[in-house]
Amino acid sequence: MVIRRSGPGGGQGQGGPGGQGGQGGQGGDRRGGGDRRGGAPQQRESRSKLYSEDVVKINRCAKVVKGGKRFSFAAFVVLGDGKGKVGFGKGKAKEVASSIDKAVRDGEKDVRPYPIVGGTIPHEVEGRFGSAKVRLLPASPGTGVIAGRSVRAVLEKAGVHDILTKCYGNHNPVNLIRATLNALSKLRTKDQYQQLRGVEL
DSSP states (O other): OOEEEEOTTSOEEEEOTTSOOOOOSSSOOOOOOSOTTOSOOOOOOOSOSSOEEEEEEEEEEEEEETTEEEEEEEEEEEEEOSSSEEEEEEEEESSHHHHHHHHHHHHHHHOEEOOOBTTBOSSOEEEEETTEEEEEEEOOTTOOEEOOHHHHHHHHHHTOOSEEEEEEEOOOHHHHHHHHHHHHTTOOOHHHHHHHHTSOO
């Protein structure tokens, strides 16, 4: 659409969509007639200064009161440094952004180091949380992360690049995340096993 504007000096400026209008006379209007909201959306920056986060799930909760319903949001976030450290946090607030911020702060307190060797785990391991069970198996380079959405988020933030996984029982995303973290907590390196048993492997 073409918009014509007349300045006090008598000239006319012509502006394309989103562009600037031509200078009309001495006081022509330079404002274009296009939509200024165009352009690609900017990527959201990490809310944590130390770790990158992945929002796994956002629940909307409603409380019925006399005047109607009051909504709040619960966010579940996995965050890590991609070098063996990963944590899980949750936050609740009246706005989505605020709930994510709270979840990130909660997750930063939960971050712990786990032994990741060569982009995979040192041995097979199994973790549980409630009725959810997750089995992790080491894989050769190039396999990739073979896992569902929730388990993948934990493993990728921990720095795992090649692994095989299998989930049993309850498939609730939060339970699967906690079961995966439980499995990672059982990992031991070769040196740790040697110190634990007092023998050389």
